[in-house]
Amino acid sequence: MTPPGAPRRSVLDRLPLRRLRLRHRVGAAFALVSLVVTGLFATVTWNLASYYLVEQRVEGAVRQVEVNVRLVERALTARPRSDGLDDLLTGLAGTPNTTVALRHDGNWITSGRDIDVSQLPKPLLDMARSGIGARQRMLVEGMPSLVVAAPMPDEAVFVEVFPLQLLDANLRFLSSVLIIGVAVSTVLGLGLGHWAGRRALQPLTELTEAAGRVAGGDLAARLPGSSDAELAPLVATFNRTADALEQRVARDARFAADVSHELRSPLTTLVNAVAVLRRRRGELPPTAQQAVDLLDGDIQRFRRMVLDLLEISRSDTLEREPWELGDLVRGIVGVRGGTPPEIDAPEPVTVRADRRRIDQILGNLLDNAEAHGGGAVRVGVSARSGRGRIEVDDAGPGVPAAKRAEVFERFSRGARAGSRGDGAGTGLGLSLVAAHVRRHDGAVWIEDRPGGGARVVVELPGVAG
Structure with missing residues (x-):
């Protein structure tokens, strides 16, 4: 049940398609419309073409049987049971795959492709004996065929079996072409939908990027001018x-x-x-x-x-120069009193950064570890994916996941908020770290330290080779 006051979700909102990105939904909608339209067109084309081809073949076969029946009637009247009848039936068969059969005086006379006459449909033959012509499409000896039966005097029956292999091949080719056309049209519709969606959502993408830059501290971010009346x-x-x-x-x-x-x-x-x-x-x-x-x-x-x-109110530009992070860490740790933390810098990592601000970042992180975690126990320096990485570990109680973003806000001192004395800090150290890292286009966050405690991670872009 929907909780009271919660917005109701429509049936469309529960469809899997609604979970896709808007750009993908536009592409899927274009593909679906293309599939429906071209599928409908292909279905109509198939029905019309197959009906026309089959009817043409059936009409041609019926007319041919009518002519052949008259010829056989003349032969039976002039020379019944003569050898000339066999020659006539052989000539009427024409192609090797065509079968001509005559039932006269209770016996079957066949010519052309040899078939088992007993496999012919009995209702079809009964209709012909009763004086009504009949036709039927069926498989005869595994070959698609058209069977046409025509009545003759004295309850004789004339049957002709026409092969439909060529017609079936043409229909299969037509169906393959239509199916491929529908598939290609659907793929093109999907591509067109993605392109149209990207073009239509470009202003929204630019707005999102500009808003993200403003949220990240780039207050000079602006949207480019637009001549569109709606934008x-x-x-x-x-x-x-x-x-x-x-x-x-x-x-x-x-x-x-x-x-x-x-x-x-x-x-x-x-x-x-x-x-x-x-x-x-x-x-x-x-x-x-x-x-x-x-x-x-x-x-x-x-x-x-x-x-x-x-320091927070200063707006001077960064003076970026190449600095080796391991040397900076050793220098800052060396001038501080107390028990020095372990320095884990297995290889040189050089970044282009402002030395004064990097010193403040490292110093504030060490001060924060001393104030809230009993002092830093390890400072790690490494390079990952083209970014310089600094890790400051302490063995304190750690930082709850719900408060890891809050501690980088100004005047946030966690459990020590409201206390007095040197150990309480000013609540500006980590906010200053976050501000300096943002100005370097980097990132800072807190995660759990293996073995207990907190780990503050700073990543700075632009590792020099």
């Missing part, structure tokens, strides 16, 4: 929306940059003031010492947040 309003509306979104994002970035710059001076004053208090911490009472520690932690966190906001 022009859609193109204009999309481009206006993209313009407004780009302007709003630019205003927000300028606002964040302005606020961050304005905060740097008082922030520097606060950092220096707290440094003075830290140096005199021993002269303060325990309550004041605790307050200084809390203030120092929050100011340091505030300072990192301001620097991250400044």
Whole structure:
């Protein structure tokens, strides 16, 4: 049963064809229409042609039998039971595959192709003996034939068996041509449908690509102009929306940059003031010492947040240069304190990238592993399908699948949201990683680490040879 409030699905929606892509459905519809039209035309052509050819053959055979019957009647009247009758029947048989049979005085006289007269249909012969001519298509000795029986005086019967091999061959050839024509027409209809569907859906494809680029951070993506009266309003509306979104994002970035710059001076004053208090911490009472520690932690966190906001708001171009990822990883890990993680870089992997942003990506990933996973235990570097790959593993609790996209959003700190202190982070580290990776046309995601924990994977395009 359909749940209350759920949209009802029509019978067409449950058909397998509805599960295909629209372009494929258009092609299938063209092919189906072509199949129906050409199949109907082929059926009508077959019926008309076969009826005409068969009727022509039957009429010709009947006229020939009428002439032959008159000749046999004359022969029977002039010279009954003479040798001339056998010669006449032999001449009437004509071709070797034709059989002429005469039943006279209770006996059969045959000429031409030898057949078993007893296999001829009894109802057909009975009709001829009763004075009514009859004909029937049947297999005689395995050969398609037309049997024509004509009445004669004194209950005599004249039978002539005409071969239909040539007619059947012509009909089979015609049917083969029609079937091949229907098949070719269906294939052409499918191809035409795919071409028409692709052309008709080209604007939708361009819209999808442009919307995907905008969603991926390319706010300069626009649709090309169109002179089509139906598409022009859609193109204009999309481009206006993209313009407004780009302007709003630019205003927000300028606002964040302005606020961050304005905060740097008082922030520097606060950092220096707290440094003075830290140096005199021993002269303060325990309550004041605790307050200084809390203030120092929050100011340091505030300072990192301001620097991250400044970095996010920057719109300068990338300075791409070839860098070996293994060397970058070793350099960043070497300047950090604590227990260094295992570096797994079996072979050099060189990419063209912005060194400053790659340093920030690696540094933020290591900071994130330290804050949420007890520190990084492995940093892997490899090349896959023409892309440089960086893997940062930790042995922490991992990240639930439902939250793996959420952690790359700004001010998302997972289970530590709302907590204070250095370990809580600013909630901007992974969002900055995602922004830098997108600017490099790369990808970043989180997956499970074999053995437990989380693995953050960064892939960057353009591996240099």
